Amino acid sequence: MKKNFDLVKQYANDIITGKKLANKEQIQGCQRFLDDLNNKDYDFKVKDAETVIAIIEKTFVHDQGEKLDGTPLQGEPFLLEPWQKFIIYNLLGFYKAGTKIRRYKEAFIFIPRKNGKTRFVAALSWALALLNRKSGSKIYIVGAALEQSLQSFNFILFNLGQLGEKDNFRILDNNQEHSITGDLGDGSIYIKALAANPDRQDSLNCNVGIADELHAYKSPKQYNIIKEAMKAYTNKLMIGITTAGDNMNSFCYNRLQYCMKILDKTVTDEEYYVFIACADKDEKGNVDYLNPIEHEKANPNYNITIRPEDILNSARQAQNDPQQRKDFFSKELNIYTAAMNAYFDIDVFRYSNTQSEKELKINPNWDLDKKLKYLASLKIKWTGGCDCSKLYDLSATALHGEYKDIDISITHAFFPITQAARKAEEDNIPLFGWKDDGWLTMCNTPTINYSDLINWFLYMKKLGFKISQVGYDRKFAEEFYTGMKKAGFSVVDEPQLYLNKSQGFKRIEKKSIDGKFYYLGSQAYEYCVKNVRAIDKTDDAIQYEKTEYKQRIDLFDADIFATVRLIKSKEKSQKANDWLKGGN
Structure with missing residues (x-):
């Protein structure tokens, strides 16, 4: 039969x-x-x-x-x-x-x-x-x-x-x-x-x-x-x-x-x-949503229960009214979209990561350790950042550097193992997946062990990363500050002021749009980027926060601290060069 x-x-x-x-x-x-x-x-x-x-x-x-x-x-x-x-x-x-x-x-x-x-x-x-x-x-x-x-x-x-x-x-x-x-x-x-x-x-x-x-x-x-x-x-x-x-x-x-x-x-x-079944994206993550070909690709019942003129009309409305676009993408083209209040398009970051990886001549099949060793071998002056949590929550460290015209972000997360299973389930955070992929360390203590964060910087230094400064927020971080100073790092208090952090935010945004931002394809970093909500202020600055209470943006925050340090370092070097030229 x-x-x-x-x-x-x-x-x-x-x-x-x-x-x-x-x-x-x-x-x-x-x-x-x-x-x-x-x-x-x-x-x-x-x-x-x-x-x-x-x-x-x-x-x-x-x-x-x-x-x-x-x-x-x-x-x-x-x-x-x-x-x-x-x-x-x-x-x-x-x-x-x-x-x-x-x-x-x-x-x-x-x-x-x-x-x-x-x-x-x-x-x-x-x-x-x-x-x-x-x-x-x-x-x-x-x-x-x-x-x-x-x-x-x-x-x-x-x-x-x-x-x-x-x-x-x-x-x-x-x-x-x-x-x-x-x-x-x-x-x-x-x-x-x-x-x-x-x-x-x-x-x-x-x-x-x-x-x-x-x-x-x-x-x-x-x-x-x-x-x-x-x-x-x-x-x-x-x-x-x-x-x-x-x-x-x-x-x-x-x-x-x-x-x-x-x-x-x-x-x-x-x-x-x-x-x-969904519409196809181009290499930048864009969808030709006005094209009937994409409508038919996405809908198995096209011309059966899906009326071509109806979906084309919905596409035109989505073009003319951006508020309708996300619903049209998700419901009629079956394309996942970020939440309405999310600031970044993660596909822009992914495209930038892929393009930058090619320019840096990094094999995408290399494991994380090999990628880190390769980056450490490049002549880059790195700056660091750290976002420390209170008691038991996600903490993050970051290094940020510039190679030619490409910004490189290396981030790592930390979470107390005793709270990980509960928080992963309650807040839907893939902590154990990050751990398996090398993006997270489970602290073997009931609360965050700041020595684990310090040891990460020491490990990166041992690999060959030349770290000039590390920015941090003094809130919850006295123990981290003391330990980092003892370990020989230059640590700078980075105020949690949006005017200050806005510089780092805008740099990361521009670099990602230009296809010049590399973050090693870290799923943990992507998770945080997808949770960023931002508001353009009247003073042309950006104020950002997480989209929902149960979400996290700590790795992005740590990277912002590191990026601000990079900007300040470049400004200081430029002033020194200008002074020398003026003196001559």
Whole structure:
């Protein structure tokens, strides 16, 4: 039974050859599928995929909507589009060679709104429940808010009513629970809609979890509590399905970046299925958002549920009204944007980092230690900065130097290990990822150990960095100041005045826009940059702060101190040169 196999394979080939417009990640996903059809590690079986497609198309109908010509859709068969069949074939078709164990245990499906995501989730939940009934199937549809998961749940109820099957199931749909339970003779099903609340969900048990609107999840625990509920099943499946949001430090955004690495083959994760539909960016991170080609790339249901004239009109409104642009990017092109009050465009920094790395002749594949040793070998006069925290919070150190016309920022973070797990979860800070990548030191003390910060400067000095001065804020830093003086460093109190810090801010901003700013691609530094909110003052200065209370900008702050020291040092040298010239 291969009714849809040829269609799915043709869909993949059409994407790869360009016959059908698609973004880079869709092309990579289709190539992955075709490559794996010939991968000896996997057996490919169509039975389960065909069964699920047949269940959906023979038992489900539309509950609302219209075709492009205005014909009502209610009551019409719910027929799957090729991209939806492609996803189902991937999820259910691959098995570890010689076993009954499915390959994919987790999936990330990233599509813009109005592409039929919610109803596809509902239909898939229903079909997977019936497919796995002999294992005692339990399906959880989980939204960040209950209202979101109820949209899928209510679509299932609607179709049970259309089938005349409601009386054959135990249905609870009240303020306490929203569930469907059924004994089918050769197995059972249980489908439940709930909100992601990890404090109340420690005893969950399921074989399929669907995390809807993942961008609205506040913490990884909301997702992981569902994923951990599947340990009793071998052929489990955790699906995250979402549209882009505007928090580039969120769990969803970090998951998106991870999944892109899977498709780029810079990370290997054979049990993770990825489908990403969005507009393409150019090398500077810009999107040609007025171009219908990009509209079609981003929307799998273009010309089906997405009306070309509607999305083009939205694009023109976004052009004429910048307030509408972020929503248009995130909801209709599926491009993550910074929060409305964030000052910097992180893509500008990333482009600058890439360009500067080429000019500095640094191999991007070098590890952090090799990059540091190379930078230490260059003839650069470095200045330092430090942002000390009170008791237990993020502290940061920085070195800032100029090589030819490129500014180089090297930053490092510090956090007490006893508080790290709690703060990482509460404030959604990827502390342990930074530690693994070499951007953070966990202090083995209940509070910040300032000797760790001092030792970092000593280590950098030992590597060969010539550090002339270190700027710091005396608040919370008496112990740091004393230790640095004993270690032989020149330490300068850097007042927390926006007029003073504005100089460093403007220099970093200009250098990044000019493509002359290098920060070693530090994810920790990017995290802080994305959290900066700034206001242009009447005196042409910049006053900045973090966008939200739970976010951090400490590495950026430390770099500002170091940059101000660099500026002051250059001004002092220039005055000395001018004096010498005048004396002559």
